[in-house]
Amino acid sequence: MWTRKASFTFTGGIALILIGMMIANLQMMILGISFIAFIVVNSWISGHGDVEVQRTLSADNLYKGDDLYVELLVTNRSNRNTQLLEVYDNIPHEMKLRSGLNQMRLNLRPGESARIRYVLRCPLRGHYSIGPVSLRSRNTFNLGVDEMYVDHHSDIVIFPQIKEVEEAFLRSRTPKMYTGATTLRTPGQGSEFYSLREYVPGDPFKNINWKAFARTGELMVNEKCRDAVTDLYILLDSRDIARIGTVLKNPLEMGTVSAASLAAFFLKRRDSVALAIFDDNLSYLPPDTGDKQYFKILSALAGVAPKGAMPLQAVTNSLSGRFSRGSPVFIISSCEGDGTVPAAVRDLVGRGHEVTVLSPSSIDFERLVSRIPRMSYEVLKLERQNRLTTLAGSGAMVIDWMPDMDLSQALMQVRGY
Amino acid sequence: MADDVGLQGDVTISGEVRPRTLHLKMLRKQWQIITLQIIGTVALIGMYLEVVSTYVVGSIDHTMLFDTIEILIGDQLPIGDWLTGEGRSGLARFFVPLVLGLAVGGGMALLAFQTPTVQQRIKLGFIITLIVALVGQLLFSWLTGMLFSFDLRLPNASELSTLEWPLLMILSLMILFLYLLPVIMGVRGIWGLSRRSIAWAIGFTLLFLGVHAILAFPLINGQLGDYGNSVSVIGAQFSEPTVGIFGLMLVTKEQFALIMIAILIMVFQESSYGVIRYLEYAYRLPESCKRDPEYVRQMDNVLNTHLKHTFGFLGLTGIATMVALGFHSVLLGIVEDSTGSQWAGQVSESIELSLTYGLVISAAMFLSIMALLRFFVPWERLWGLIYARNTPEAASQAKEVVDI
Numbered sequence: 017m018w019t020r021k022a023s024f025t026f027t028g029g030i031a032l033i034l035i036g037m038m039i040a041n042l043q044m045m046i047l048g049i050s051f052i053a054f055i056v057v058n059s060w061i062s063g064h065g066d067v068e069v070q071r072t073l074s075a076d077n078l079y080k081g082d083d084l085y086v087e088l089l090v091t092n093r094s095n096r097n098t099q100l101l102e103v104y105d106n107i108p109h110e111m112k113l114r115s116g117l118n119q120m121r122l123n124l125r126p127g128e129s130a131r132i133r134y135v136l137r138c139p140l141r142g143h144y145s146i147g148p149v150s151l152r153s154r155n156t157f158n159l160g161v162d163e164m165y166v167d168h169h170s171d172i173v174i175f176p177q178i179k180e181v182e183e184a185f186l187r188s189r190t191p192k193m194y195t196g197a198t199t200l201r202t203p204g205q206g207s208e209f210y211s212l213r214e215y216v217p218g219d220p221f222k223n224i225n226w227k228a229f230a231r232t233g234e235l236m237v238n239e240k241c242r243d244a245v246t247d248l249y250i251l252l253d254s255r256d257i258a259r260i261g262t263v264l265k266n267p268l269e270m271g272t273v274s275a276a277s278l279a280a281f282f283l284k285r286r287d288s289v290a291l292a293i294f295d296d297n298l299s300y301l302p303p304d305t306g307d308k309q310y311f312k313i314l315s316a317l318a319g320v321a322p323k324g325a326m327p328l329q330a331v332t333n334s335l336s337g338r339f340s341r342g343s344p345v346f347i348i349s350s351c352e353g354d355g356t357v358p359a360a361v362r363d364l365v366g367r368g369h370e371v372t373v374l375s376p377s378s379i380d381f382e383r384l385v386s387r388i389p390r391m392s393y394e395v396l397k398l399e400r401q402n403r404l405t406t407l408a409g410s411g412a413m414v415i416d417w418m419p420d421m422d423l424s425q426a427l428m429q430v431r432g433y
Numbered sequence: 434m435a436d437d438v439g440l441q442g443d444v445t446i447s448g449e450v451r452p453r454t455l456h457l458k459m460l461r462k463q464w465q466i467i468t469l470q471i472i473g474t475v476a477l478i479g480m481y482l483e484v485v486s487t488y489v490v491g492s493i494d495h496t497m498l499f500d501t502i503e504i505l506i507g508d509q510l511p512i513g514d515w516l517t518g519e520g521r522s523g524l525a526r527f528f529v530p531l532v533l534g535l536a537v538g539g540g541m542a543l544l545a546f547q548t549p550t551v552q553q554r555i556k557l558g559f560i561i562t563l564i565v566a567l568v569g570q571l572l573f574s575w576l577t578g579m580l581f582s583f584d585l586r587l588p589n590a591s592e593l594s595t596l597e598w599p600l601l602m603i604l605s606l607m608i609l610f611l612y613l614l615p616v617i618m619g620v621r622g623i624w625g626l627s628r629r630s631i632a633w634a635i636g637f638t639l640l641f642l643g644v645h646a647i648l649a650f651p652l653i654n655g656q657l658g659d660y661g662n663s664v665s666v667i668g669a670q671f672s673e674p675t676v677g678i679f680g681l682m683l684v685t686k687e688q689f690a691l692i693m694i695a696i697l698i699m700v701f702q703e704s705s706y707g708v709i710r711y712l713e714y715a716y717r718l719p720e721s722c723k724r725d726p727e728y729v730r731q732m733d734n735v736l737n738t739h740l741k742h743t744f745g746f747l748g749l750t751g752i753a754t755m756v757a758l759g760f761h762s763v764l765l766g767i768v769e770d771s772t773g774s775q776w777a778g779q780v781s782e783s784i785e786l787s788l789t790y791g792l793v794i795s796a797a798m799f800l801s802i803m804a805l806l807r808f809f810v811p812w813e814r815l816w817g818l819i820y821a822r823n824t825p826e827a828a829s830q831a832k833e834v835v836d837i
């Protein structure tokens with residue numbers, strides 16, 4: 017395709033020839049013929065040779081905030097030069113270039129190759145695809161331009177960030193009852209003896225083994241086997257209302273981070289974790305343990321997008337039959353725009369579940385993006401407090417999670433539970 | 434998989450190897466860039482000399498204008514003849530002014546790379562010098578005259594006459610500047626990396642050619658009377674061609690000069706704009722890419738290609754134009770030789786065919802055939818095959834970079 021410059025040169029050439037003929041001026045005619053000859057000679061070389069593109073990523077799965085190293089190998093497989101070739105690797109707009117550049121101007125001789133290396137920062141969780149590779153070949157004098165793309169994609173999943181959660185905030189009052197429940201051979205809070213170890217400052221005095229002290233002359237403490245906890249159920253609110261706030265800070269983002277962190281924490285302790293995500297419909301991942309479950313949960317959380325308005329009671333009604341008796345249930349929801357939350361929580365508590373409501377404060381998220389008059393803010397805040405108080409009154413542990421509060425800091429509110 | 438992805442390369446100084454990066458400071462000294470700039474400058478000088486030798490010298494050149502002014506004022510202009518080229522003949526009249534123009538353009542380019550403060554100071558100094566040169570002598574003689582005579586008065590005639598020299602000097606310099614405008618602006622554009630200046634240089638040349646073409650048009654030229662005679666008119670009909678390639682005479686000397694002007698304009702434009710385009714690209718690259726050997730290598734490739742194409746394609750353009758202009762004689766020769774009829778003889782002797790219409794139509798035919806050739810001859814593949822045969826190890830060529 018001709019560029020603007022080529023069009024102007026051609027038109028100018030024709031105009032000069034015509035004017036030159038009109039006024040019998042040979043200089044103008046020759047100038048015009050030269051311009052046309054310039055276009056003609058340059059038209060002999062157009063397009064580019066067959067280019068092969070190969071992309072290598074440093075990882076297929078990453079955590080939010082991590083860096084992704086990308087290498088693009090461009091090889092000229094044809095028997096001709098590529099001419100001035102601009103290679104542009106299309107990256108999702110959510111990703112930011114941290115180092116290097118995803119484009120290069122090159123001119124590859126037959127068989128020659130070039131490597132484009134760059135680093136991407138992935139600030140948002142989700143399923144992404146890098147590619148296709150856009151190619152634009154230009155004539156040396158910028159007279160012709162051809163654009164095409166190589167349909168080469170690399171898929172990548174960005175998992176939610178995993179935050180550190182402090183030891184054992186949650187334990188079921190009811191131990192696992194069904195067959196196969198085992199005492200885990202790991203130290204922790206429990207009833208069965210695990211081993212003796214030396215006393216370290218901070219250990220409770222009641223754990224000191226006085227007999228061992230008498231025998232060895234050194235303070236020794238009893239370590240217990242950690243009790244197997246029951247299955248943990250995480251209900252994540254992914255309704256449309258959860259998008260309130262900025263792209264990086266909104267109830268849904270904080271919810272996914274907390275769900276991933278809690279799941280990671282409990283799965284690491286070899287507990288079973290189930291995940292239910294409700295938006296315009298309900299997707300449920302049954303309780304399981306191990307790395308596979310961990311990956312499933314993270315993949316599910318990576319793809320969460322705010323949509324729909326399914327009430328919580330519909331979720332609890334359909335799932336309560338599957339919940340293990342007395343198992344802890346984590347509800348991660350802003351509790352906005354859903355009048356069924358108190359009833360659902362009351363129902364779960366009534367069935368003997370330990371319900372914890374982790375509620376990101378959507379009003380404070382909204383404040384990040386829009387100006388709310390002070391009076392309105394106070395009223396909305398009061399309404400929210402009343403809502404949370406009602407939930408607490410139903411027997412649930414309620415955590416009011418502010419935007420600037422870290423997850424472990426928020427969970428401190430249930431310490432000693 | 435993570436191990437497969439290497440970090441972006443970097444350059445470092447190691448032993449005798451010089452580091453190569455795409456920082457402007459370094460890139461400006463790269464031989465390809467300097468070569469392109471030199472090609473641009475030579476093309477500019479060549480174009481200017483071709484234009485003045487074809488249209489200006491002995492017709493409307495600056496020495497003739499200076500002579501006319503000197504006759505009008507009845508005195509010599511303050512600017513020296515050695516500087517203006519007065520007294521010399523032919524193109525020699527332009528040699529010293531040309532050097533002056535190159536120096537001024539180079540100075541302006543150098544000024545463009547100074548800090549804004551330095552630029553401001555130099556411009557201020559220039560303006561003050563100009564004012565002092567213009568009215569300094571007048572003010573000094575007038576004020577001292579008033580001081581010694583204790584009299585408040587207007588400057589007298591002898592004091593006012595001190596304005597004559599600076600005014601004539603500035604007028605002479607302005608005339609020279611006007612004549613040298615393409616050179617000054619062109620040099621400033623090439624070495625000072627100014628697109629606007631390059632556009633000025635090309636635009637002024639084309640404007641001159643356009644104005645000259647209008648003045649040389651017989652109807653208008655006739656209206657100019659004696660002045661019209663001084664405009665050098667190149668006739669549409671030429672004598673036998675004397676310039677050609679491979680023993681085939683294609684164009685006359687006059688036509689060749691006109692082709693040279695056109696080709697040199699394009700060489701100047703493409704090489705000077707090319708330099709700016711590549712330096713702009715390098716400037717916009719992030720720091721890590723400027724230090725990446727891969728980017729350095731590809732920049733080398735791109736610049737080398739530009740150099741080759743500047744010679745190859747623009748040379749071919751010149752040859753194609755020559756052949757196109759001489760194509761009508763080839764056609765006429767074919768007609769005459771192939772038929773040998775009376776009609777063919779009459780056609781070949783037809784003056785119309787060697788005039789504008791015949792010339793343009795035959796040139797258009799030749800260029801159309803050339804344009805069609807791209808569909809029949811795979812130039813790029815041929816070139817690639819020749820290249821691959823000659824340099825099988827091309828892809829693994831060592832470069833002056835060190836990868837860490």
